[in-house]
Amino acid sequence: MSTTEPLTGRRWTEADIGRTELRPTYRADLRRTSRDVFADAPHLDFSRLSWKDVGRPYRVENWSRERLAWEAEHGEQLPVPRAWAMFNRSFQSLFDEDPVASRVAALRRAGLKLSTLDVRAAYAAIGEVVRSSVWNQAHRVGDTVWDPRAKRSLFAGLDLVRPRVLFLGAADGYEAMLLSAMYPGGEAVLVDYDEYCVEGRFGAFPVEYPFLGVDPATGHEKVWYRDQMNISYVVSDIRDLDFGPEFDVVVSIGLVEHFPDEYKPLAFDWHRRFLRPGGYAVLTTPRVAARTKAFYLLFGDLMNFSYRELQNVAQLGLYAHENGFEVLRHGVIKSHNGIVCRSR
Numbered sequence: 001m002s003t004t005e006p007l008t009g010r011r012w013t014e015a016d017i018g019r020t021e022l023r024p025t026y027r028a029d030l031r032r033t034s035r036d037v038f039a040d041a042p043h044l045d046f047s048r049l050s051w052k053d054v055g056r057p058y059r060v061e062n063w064s065r066e067r068l069a070w071e072a073e074h075g076e077q078l079p080v081p082r083a084w085a086m087f088n089r090s091f092q093s094l095f096d097e098d099p100v101a102s103r104v105a106a107l108r109r110a111g112l113k114l115s116t117l118d119v120r121a122a123y124a125a126i127g128e129v130v131r132s133s134v135w136n137q138a139h140r141v142g143d144t145v146w147d148p149r150a151k152r153s154l155f156a157g158l159d160l161v162r163p164r165v166l167f168l169g170a171a172d173g174y175e176a177m178l179l180s181a182m183y184p185g186g187e188a189v190l191v192d193y194d195e196y197c198v199e200g201r202f203g204a205f206p207v208e209y210p211f212l213g214v215d216p217a218t219g220h221e222k223v224w225y226r227d228q229m230n231i232s233y234v235v236s237d238i239r240d241l242d243f244g245p246e247f248d249v250v251v252s253i254g255l256v257e258h259f260p261d262e263y264k265p266l267a268f269d270w271h272r273r274f275l276r277p278g279g280y281a282v283l284t285t286p287r288v289a290a291r292t293k294a295f296y297l298l299f300g301d302l303m304n305f306s307y308r309e310l311q312n313v314a315q316l317g318l319y320a321h322e323n324g325f326e327v328l329r330h331g332v333i334k335s336h337n338g339i340v341c342r343s344r
């Protein structure tokens with residue numbers, strides 16, 4: 001159920017479990033997961049699938065104008081580290097804004113520019129209206145980016161006690177915090193090679209955001225916050241990490257689809273090399289669907305700085321199987337495919 005009394009200004013407590021509320025820039029959601037979307041997924045035997053069966057992923061290639069301008073100026077392809085730096089700052093700008101207020105402001109600009117017959121500026125302002133409206137629906141109303149209830153379904157049922165979690169390409173670290181609430185008492189290490197993410201993305205994550213998890217002392221439901229979790233951030237290229245096979249979970253959210261096929265074995269190996277025997281690799285990739293394609297078209301200038309694929313869950317699972325993993329669970333959530341794996 002939705003709350004009728006805004007809770008802004010105080011932290012949520014266990015008395016608020018079952019409630020949700022729209023904040024200016026996001027949805028806070030303590031509603032329980034109603035069904036296991038991964039247990040309900042159709043059976044797929046990845047050992048029997050072939051690329052002829054599943055087809056190839058869809059490539060997103062409507063590049064950001066900022067990327068195209070950089071390449072025109074420098075006469076070379078935009079380097080991957082710089083592409084990610086551009087992406088992180090650009091994408092974070094969406095999380096930082098109040099989309100309703102931004103839409104109202106853009107509507108006013110559009111009207112003003114039309115009144116002065118500045119058609120080009122009015123058209124640009126209308127584009128901002130559309131983008132703010134879509135982002136408001138996608139992130140704040142529909143909660144398709146963080147998607148806590150479905151991601152709890154993805155993470156549910158793992159044999160974990162006080163786990164060490166390694167999050168590759170962590171950005172704001174959302175999923176590590178979700179895991180830390182569900183399996184408390186462990187440690188999460190976030191890794192990204194863009195230093196901006198430490199303060200600009202993870203640091204900008206709302207400290208008042210509530211995570212639904214468990215109290216290890218009682219086994220009852222508990223509301224957690226990021227400042228109650230043992231989280232560290234490492235700025236590094238994944239290739240330079242000096243960790244051994246010491247983590248119970250290695251997770252990536254929207255990472256492997258940025259690697260062309262010739263580099264996918266390397267990307268999957270990163271998930272394997274840091275796992276303890278019997279540990280879990282959890283991966284998601286954006287789903288290929290008409291609305292996802294439309295999203296990356298509309299937000300191309302803010303999102304498309306480097307190689308990107310849209311996949312279906314069969315393609316993601318087949319990549320994992322081909323690269324030495326056993327897929328234990330698979331399924332789809334609002335905007336992503338998800339798999340839980342172990343090394344074979």
